[in-house]
Amino acid sequence: MAKYSITVNGRTQSIEAGNPEMPLLWVLRDTLGLTGTKYGCGAGACGSCTVHVDGQAMRSCQVPIQAAAGRKVTTIEGLSEDGRHPCQLAWLAEDVAQCGYCQPGMIMTTAALVAGKKPAGAEQIEAALSAHICRCGTYGRMQQAVARVVAGAKA
Amino acid sequence: MSATRRQFLKNGALGAAALALPIPLFGQAGKLAAAPFAPSQWLRIGADGRTVLVVAHSEMGQGVRTSLAMILAEELEADWKTVVIEQASPGPNYTNTGTGGSDSVESSWKPLREAGAAAREMLVEAAANKWGVPASDCRAEMGAVIHSASGRKASYGELVAAAAALPVPKQPRLKDAKDFRLLGTRVPRIDGPGIVTGRAVYGIDTRVPGMLFAALAVCPVKGGKLVRYEVTKAKAVPGVRDVVLIDGGVAVLADDTFAALSGRDALEVVWDDGPNGKLTTEELWGRIDRAAEKPSRSTRKSGDAGTVLATAPTRLSASYRTPFQAHATLEPGNTIAKVEGGACEIWSPTQSPQRVQKEAAKLLGIAPEKVTVHVTLIGGGFGRRLGADYALEAVAVARAAKRPVQVVWSRADDFLRDRVHPATRVDLAAGLDASGRLVAWTHTATTFHLSMFGDFDANEDPDGNPWGGCDNPYDIPNLAVGWNEIESPIHTGAWRAVYYPANVFARECFLDEIAARSGKDPLALRLALLSGPSPFTYGKRKVDRAGLARVLKVAAAKSGWGAVPAALKGRRSGRGLACNIYHGSTLIAQVADVSVGAKGDVRVHRVVTAVDCGQVVNLSGVEGQVESGVIWGLSYAMKGEITIAAGRVAQTSFGDYPVLRMDEMPKLETHVLAGNPVPKGIGEMPVPCVAPAVANAIAAATGKRVRRLPIRPADLV
Numbered sequence: 001m002a003k004y005s006i007t008v009n010g011r012t013q014s015i016e017a018g019n020p021e022m023p024l025l026w027v028l029r030d031t032l033g034l035t036g037t038k039y040g041c042g043a044g045a046c047g048s049c050t051v052h053v054d055g056q057a058m059r060s061c062q063v064p065i066q067a068a069a070g071r072k073v074t075t076i077e078g079l080s081e082d083g084r085h086p087c088q089l090a091w092l093a094e095d096v097a098q099c100g101y102c103q104p105g106m107i108m109t110t111a112a113l114v115a116g117k118k119p120a121g122a123e124q125i126e127a128a129l130s131a132h133i134c135r136c137g138t139y140g141r142m143q144q145a146v147a148r149v150v151a152g153a154k155a
Numbered sequence: 156m157s158a159t160r161r162q163f164l165k166n167g168a169l170g171a172a173a174l175a176l177p178i179p180l181f182g183q184a185g186k187l188a189a190a191p192f193a194p195s196q197w198l199r200i201g202a203d204g205r206t207v208l209v210v211a212h213s214e215m216g217q218g219v220r221t222s223l224a225m226i227l228a229e230e231l232e233a234d235w236k237t238v239v240i241e242q243a244s245p246g247p248n249y250t251n252t253g254t255g256g257s258d259s260v261e262s263s264w265k266p267l268r269e270a271g272a273a274a275r276e277m278l279v280e281a282a283a284n285k286w287g288v289p290a291s292d293c294r295a296e297m298g299a300v301i302h303s304a305s306g307r308k309a310s311y312g313e314l315v316a317a318a319a320a321l322p323v324p325k326q327p328r329l330k331d332a333k334d335f336r337l338l339g340t341r342v343p344r345i346d347g348p349g350i351v352t353g354r355a356v357y358g359i360d361t362r363v364p365g366m367l368f369a370a371l372a373v374c375p376v377k378g379g380k381l382v383r384y385e386v387t388k389a390k391a392v393p394g395v396r397d398v399v400l401i402d403g404g405v406a407v408l409a410d411d412t413f414a415a416l417s418g419r420d421a422l423e424v425v426w427d428d429g430p431n432g433k434l435t436t437e438e439l440w441g442r443i444d445r446a447a448e449k450p451s452r453s454t455r456k457s458g459d460a461g462t463v464l465a466t467a468p469t470r471l472s473a474s475y476r477t478p479f480q481a482h483a484t485l486e487p488g489n490t491i492a493k494v495e496g497g498a499c500e501i502w503s504p505t506q507s508p509q510r511v512q513k514e515a516a517k518l519l520g521i522a523p524e525k526v527t528v529h530v531t532l533i534g535g536g537f538g539r540r541l542g543a544d545y546a547l548e549a550v551a552v553a554r555a556a557k558r559p560v561q562v563v564w565s566r567a568d569d570f571l572r573d574r575v576h577p578a579t580r581v582d583l584a585a586g587l588d589a590s591g592r593l594v595a596w597t598h599t600a601t602t603f604h605l606s607m608f609g610d611f612d613a614n615e616d617p618d619g620n621p622w623g624g625c626d627n628p629y630d631i632p633n634l635a636v637g638w639n640e641i642e643s644p645i646h647t648g649a650w651r652a653v654y655y656p657a658n659v660f661a662r663e664c665f666l667d668e669i670a671a672r673s674g675k676d677p678l679a680l681r682l683a684l685l686s687g688p689s690p691f692t693y694g695k696r697k698v699d700r701a702g703l704a705r706v707l708k709v710a711a712a713k714s715g716w717g718a719v720p721a722a723l724k725g726r727r728s729g730r731g732l733a734c735n736i737y738h739g740s741t742l743i744a745q746v747a748d749v750s751v752g753a754k755g756d757v758r759v760h761r762v763v764t765a766v767d768c769g770q771v772v773n774l775s776g777v778e779g780q781v782e783s784g785v786i787w788g789l790s791y792a793m794k795g796e797i798t799i800a801a802g803r804v805a806q807t808s809f810g811d812y813p814v815l816r817m818d819e820m821p822k823l824e825t826h827v828l829a830g831n832p833v834p835k836g837i838g839e840m841p842v843p844c845v846a847p848a849v850a851n852a853i854a855a856a857t858g859k860r861v862r863r864l865p866i867r868p869a870d871l872v
Binding site for chain 1: 215216217218341343344346347348349350351352353354355356357359360362368392393394410411412413414417483484485486487532533534535536537563565566775779782783784785786787790808809810814815816817818819820823
């Protein structure tokens with residue numbers, strides 16, 4: 001079994017996998033027990049499995065473990081130490097979640113876009129979130145949460 | 156700050172290293188080691204004041220863990236910040252844990268209020284005894300009892316030991332609605348902090364010691380059988396531990412989900428598809444059409460619709476068709492089962508814990524009491540999880556594997572094994588007299604039986620079906636309603652609002668056709684038809700025509716009914732409305748603004764909803780369910796369609812079965828009206844009127860009537 005060194009939520013780990021094509025999604029969920037990253041479609045179509053790979057939002061179901069080797073991965077569990085990332089606070093303030101299953105992916109996409117020196121605007125974030133699916137239809141409140149995050153990032 | 160929130164902050168403070176540890180096992184949160192005060196199965200208070208409220212319905216996004224807890228907390232006068240939720244498992248104390256029909260809040264309202272009030276009275280009495288004052292001089296507030304005259308105060312935690320020794324009052328005094336502190340306010344979802352940090356545990360996230368992951372090959376055609384299978388390639392997949400046979404399927408057991416799914420895909424399996432192996436959508440519609448030509452079962456009749464229709468100077472008729480629909484819950488089917496020592500333990504995202512318990516017991520040949528069902532958080536239900544099928548798969552695999560397993564479905568499995576909502580044809584006819592008054596109406600629905608709930612039985616109680624047809628709220632002197640249910644050769648099941656969407660789509664669109672023919676405004680026509688005797692009784696239910704008229708007027712006023720929506724360059728704009736009463740309870744009216752482009756492309760710009768669902772428990776929850784229902788309804792109206800080819804569902808991904816996304820969001824306006832003192836349902840109620848409101852708006856914009864869903868641009872050119 002091959003070993004892969006991946007830094008997950010700040011901790012570098014050596015992970016064994018029998019198949020180099022094993023998606024990062026299942027490494028996170030089943031090998032590391034980080035089940036906040038959700039399986040929705042396995043085809044990159046729903047966005048539920050979105051994590052940050054070297055700061056970029058990526059569909060973890062589309063990233064083979066061999067491609068994640070040597071990279072820094074952040075999952076929803078590691079987005080903040082105290083659950084008070086601006087996106088998390090905005091999502092709570094707008095009471096966005098219904099079933100909640102898609103929300104970690106939505107938050108990770110938004111968080112990646114507002115990080116860094118040139119945070120994205122609401123339009124760009126909404127375009128990225130339009131590649132996600134929320135079957136409960138919480139899009140309206142999510143837009144309000146995004147507006148909060150964007151306003152905060154500008155302030 | 157709620158207890159769950161504080162707990163999570165405490166955990167979070169451990170830092171990033173802790174975050175990499177496996178998540179805690181399901182079901183530990185909220186358990187109090189020793190709770191001295193447990194006056195009923197619904198609540199417990201510890202000496203530290205921590206208050207455990209028990210929720211006996213499934214949380215699938217409708218907010219029931221928050222709303223049911225709010226009802227208890229209101230009467231208990233608990234401090235909401237100290238509340239912890241515990242999910243009930245079915246058993247002698249929890250005999251109705253099923254979640255469906257938007258019924259959880261209404262059916263729990265009385266027992267939970269009484270449980271909260273009884274506990275409050277005991278705590279007040281304990282404090283009064285302690286202070287030697289009359290209980291009537293004391294009041295409960297924010298988790299404490301206060302002696303009004305002296306200002307003395309004792310927290311619930313200090314009182315639990317004494318309160319536990321008192322008898323439980325049988326008829327406690329309930330609070331006056333005017334004194335509600337929590338009910339009717341906007342309370343954020345109690346699971347919110349867990350959700351936004353990834354710590355909320357759904358079925359698929361649950362882990363139990365010693366478990367393996369399992370993926371199954373089953374025949375995608377109803378009635379198909381396994382002919383032979385070959386496991387060599389599957390067993391060669393890294394991470395695969397074993398392959399076991401169950402009745403109707405082959406299961407691959409592995410160390411992780413990916414290996415299980417890969418191993419399953421590597422299985423070589425030959426199926427005999429059986430008698431349904433050649434079914435197509437066309438054949439299924441053929442069966443509906445042939446059934447629709449036969450006499451239907453009469454389920455409501457007043458006057459003589461047949462004769463009046465035959466002699467009416469103006470007659471209209473139309474058929475409306477709605478397609479097969481998938482649930483496409485974002486969390487795919489999954490369940491963990493452990494079968495050991497003559498007992499069984501199940502962890503399942505289910506809407507039917509009792510049913511899972513009963514059917515698992517039957518499968519294993521053990522008593523239901525030997526089956527424990529843990530209900531997990533559910534990543535979308537919408538009626539799909541009323542079926543016990545996927546839980547039973549896990550039980551069968553766990554028995555064969557002789558160790559705990561988690562069966563997980565891929566997205567394709569989830570489509571192929573869905574219990575689709577059946578296609579429906581609704582035939583309507585109306586007769587107008589010489590003055591243009593609607594004097595006769597017939598409504599006949601033809602659809603497939605919902606196989607999820609058991610075998611087809613032609614003599615089964617039609618249960619007010621067709622819903623939306625039988626409880627037609629309009630005052631029409633001659634009315635006849637018929638129901639034509641046929642056996643289904645594919646797996647079918649309940650879907651958000653079940654029979655209402657197809658029948659309300661037909662009824663409300665047809666009413667607009669009548670309005671157009673008789674030169675009446677759609678709002679004015681409805682209000683005239685709702686001015687008859689109110690309420691009227693239909694079956695066991697009362698239908699509040701006057702209430703529906705009130706709600707309709709609000710939706711019309713708030714939407715600017717009567718004016719034409721703003722014109723957009725190159726597009727035709729229109730406004731449409733629809734209204735409905737769901738099983739004599741929640742009253743709802745919706746107005747949609749749309750525009751249609753030259754190529755028939757439809758954009759929905761705004762949906763205004765007015766709703767009276769009785770006493771509001773959680774306003775944020777009610778508004779959220781309306782928003783959710785509108786989006787669900789738009790996916791249904793504009794996109795969703797399952798087709799059948801070679802006896803199986805032809806769609807296997809979100810590429811084939813698109814649902815509404817954020818960039819297609821209309822503006823949503825929701826007006827929640829004060830109404831009945833008893834809360835009524837809200838999860839399903841906002842769905843049925845969406846498609847007809849949009850279709851009526853399209854007709855207003857283009858003159859073209861939409862009579863089949865989903866709405867197709869080609870039909871509007």
